[in-house]
Amino acid sequence: MSIKAENIKYVYSEGTPFRTLALDDVNLSIEQGDFIGIIGHTGSGKSTLIQLFNGLEMSTEGKILVDDIVVGQDKKKLRNIRQMVGLVFQYPEYQLFEETVAKDVAFGPMNLKLNQEEIDKRTKEALELVGFNYDRIKDVSPFDLSGGQKRRVAIAGVLAMKPKYLILDEPTAGLDPAGRNEIFEQIKKLHKISNVTVILVSHSMEDIAKLVNKVVVLYKGKVHMQGTPKEIYAQSEELVRIGLGIPQIAELANELRKRGFNIKSDVITVDEAKEEILKEIRRRKNV
Amino acid sequence: MDIIKIENVKYKYSKEDTKYAVDTVSLNIKKGQFTAIIGHNGSGKSTLAKLINSLLLPIEGKIYVKDMDTSDDSKLWDIRQTAGMVFQNPDNQLVATIVEEDIAFGPENQGVESSEIRKRVDDALKAVGMYEYRTRPPHMLSGGQKQRIAIAGILALNSDCIILDEPTAMLDPSGRKEVMDTLKKLNKQGKTILLITHYMDEAVEADRVVVMDKGNIKLDGTPKEVFKNLKEIKKFGLDVPQVTELAQALKEEGLNIPSDIIHIKELVDLLCQ
Numbered sequence: 001m002s003i004k005a006e007n008i009k010y011v012y013s014e015g016t017p018f019r020t021l022a023l024d025d026v027n028l029s030i031e032q033g034d035f036i037g038i039i040g041h042t043g044s045g046k047s048t049l050i051q052l053f054n055g056l057e058m059s060t061e062g063k064i065l066v067d068d069i070v071v072g073q074d075k076k077k078l079r080n081i082r083q084m085v086g087l088v089f090q091y092p093e094y095q096l097f098e099e100t101v102a103k104d105v106a107f108g109p110m111n112l113k114l115n116q117e118e119i120d121k122r123t124k125e126a127l128e129l130v131g132f133n134y135d136r137i138k139d140v141s142p143f144d145l146s147g148g149q150k151r152r153v154a155i156a157g158v159l160a161m162k163p164k165y166l167i168l169d170e171p172t173a174g175l176d177p178a179g180r181n182e183i184f185e186q187i188k189k190l191h192k193i194s195n196v197t198v199i200l201v202s203h204s205m206e207d208i209a210k211l212v213n214k215v216v217v218l219y220k221g222k223v224h225m226q227g228t229p230k231e232i233y234a235q236s237e238e239l240v241r242i243g244l245g246i247p248q249i250a251e252l253a254n255e256l257r258k259r260g261f262n263i264k265s266d267v268i269t270v271d272e273a274k275e276e277i278l279k280e281i282r283r284r285k286n287v
Numbered sequence: 288m289d290i291i292k293i294e295n296v297k298y299k300y301s302k303e304d305t306k307y308a309v310d311t312v313s314l315n316i317k318k319g320q321f322t323a324i325i326g327h328n329g330s331g332k333s334t335l336a337k338l339i340n341s342l343l344l345p346i347e348g349k350i351y352v353k354d355m356d357t358s359d360d361s362k363l364w365d366i367r368q369t370a371g372m373v374f375q376n377p378d379n380q381l382v383a384t385i386v387e388e389d390i391a392f393g394p395e396n397q398g399v400e401s402s403e404i405r406k407r408v409d410d411a412l413k414a415v416g417m418y419e420y421r422t423r424p425p426h427m428l429s430g431g432q433k434q435r436i437a438i439a440g441i442l443a444l445n446s447d448c449i450i451l452d453e454p455t456a457m458l459d460p461s462g463r464k465e466v467m468d469t470l471k472k473l474n475k476q477g478k479t480i481l482l483i484t485h486y487m488d489e490a491v492e493a494d495r496v497v498v499m500d501k502g503n504i505k506l507d508g509t510p511k512e513v514f515k516n517l518k519e520i521k522k523f524g525l526d527v528p529q530v531t532e533l534a535q536a537l538k539e540e541g542l543n544i545p546s547d548i549i550h551i552k553e554l555v556d557l558l559c560q
Contacts, residue, residue, distance in 0.1 A: 013427075018423075018427060040459075041459040041460070041461050041462065042429045042432065042458065042459045042462055043429050043432075090457070146328055146329060147328045147329075148328070170457070173456055173457050174375065174453060174456040174457070174485075175328065175485070176326075176327040176328045176485045176524060176525065177327070177485065177487075177524065177525050177526040178327050178524030178525070179327070179328055179524075203458070203459045203460060205460070206529065243459070243460070243461035244459070244460055244461070245460030245461075245463075245464075247529065248488065248528060248529040248530055248551065249529050249530075249533065251551055252529075252530055252533070252551045252554065252555065255551055255552070255555045256555055256558060256559070259555060259559040260559070261558065261559065270529055270532050270533050270536060271536075273533050274533060274536045274537060274540070277533075277537060277558065278537070278540055281542070281558075
């Protein structure tokens with residue numbers, strides 16, 4: 001079970017002076033259970049790609065397969081696909097509209113024409129999955145919540161559809177560090193507990209480094225690199241060249257290496273850096 | 288000279304609110320200073336910015352922008368021109384159908400002569416790296432590009448002071464760097480910058496960092512003075528730069544490293560001595 005992109009090409013505004021090749025020969029495979037990070041600077045094609053994954057946009061050439069179903073081939077199956085591939089947009093809290101949190105989360109399942117018992121069960125589960133106490137939150141107005149909480153409610157709304165694949169587009173944009181941590185901790189837990197496949201689009205290299213098992217780097221509409229976070233961040237000069245930042249720690253490790261410090265090239269967290277630096281200092285003392 | 292003077296200001300959004308969004312804040316901003324305000328969501332940062340811009344009026348206390356009282360109705364437009372504001376969401380502040388017309392909107396309303404408008408628009412667009420997009424419709428731009436257009440709109444007003452409320456929240460690292468470089472350049476040219484941000488690596492670039500929590504100012508000083516208080520900063524729901532965290536972790540392991548390291552280069556220099 002997987003999402004596959006095969007030779008995807010996507011052209012915006014064909015036939016106008018603004019014609020843009022947003023995706024160019026993209027091939028990708030996302031396996032069930034993966035936690036994937038998609039990075040790339042503004043305009044690299046990230047948002048277009050994820051909209052292809054759940055059939056909101058159709059590729060100009062090539063095909064997307066979700067669990068071996070070709071997206072868009074049979075229009076009747078689009079509903080299924082959108083249910084399987086849940087997409088949480090940027091600033092999803094703007095899409096909250098109901099009077100209470102529970103009603104908002106229940107909106108999707110209600111449209112699936114499930115029975116009330118199932119709707120209630122899913123609503124409760126989804127809210128608990130994003131770290132809320134159901135009884136305490138269910139009757140609260142979504143508009144009385146903090147930014148991070150609103151966003152978790154919006155994510156719960158998508159989870160209540162029981163997607164196999166969960167795509168999050170910049171889920172922490174505009175949140176403070178505590179809100180960012182809150183969201184990422186919940187997503188991490190969610191991935192562990194429910195085994196949902198998570199596709200995370202983010203600009204934050206620090207966050208990607210901490211969370212995902214595989215990174216896909218998009219550049220000018222193409223898959224420019226892919227690999228584990230360590231493999232990707234070891235090529236820090238290339239990342240900087242294509243307009244992406246690297247975690248501050250990776251930058252520090254690079255500088256130290258340039259100055260003759262014996263330190264691994266794939267250090268990305270504060271703890272790893274600490275251990276590496278202490279090791280090197282001990283080594284130097286012993287010489 | 289203090290371009291902004293905030294004296295014991297209190298503000299709450301509704302009479303029924305038990306807590307003040309801004310609770311007895313006093314703060315003076317020197318002309319030409321680059322100040323970063325940090326604090327978690329709901330700490331009162333954005334409210335304070337709106338008070339300075341006279342979008343909100345203090346319930347108690349006074350705010351002066353270039354000695355103009357923000358409660359004085361007749362000074363409203365002078366105040367807003369002196370302290371131009373860039374908001375969080377660019378979609379709410381772009382008005383025209385073509386990028387350069389959007390930038391020209393402000394100066395046009397000020398009755399600036401057309402050749403001068405042309406020059407200001409071009410300069411502003413170049414300053415944010417969007418000159419080649421000048422004839423595009425804003426809705427065809429990405430979120431990050433729109434944000435840069437919003438900043439250019441303020442630049443074209445020739446404001447002395449630019450207040451920015453999380454202008455980089457939606458930008459990628461290179462876009463953020465461009466905006467920060469632009470702000471630093473403008474600051475060098477004498478503009479007063481007041482930057483509200485959630486990014487600690489941006490706050491590090493400022494002359495002064497002000498930390499807000501629960502409507503109050505909790506810490507105020509140079510980036511070094513502020514960020515060395517790692518535990519306190521975390522208590523306010525904020526972060527310190529990773530390099531500061533690493534330096535303090537190494538210090539705890541017995542290494543002779545000061546706790547106020549905020550730049551990569553400082554730590555590298557120390558370790559490679």
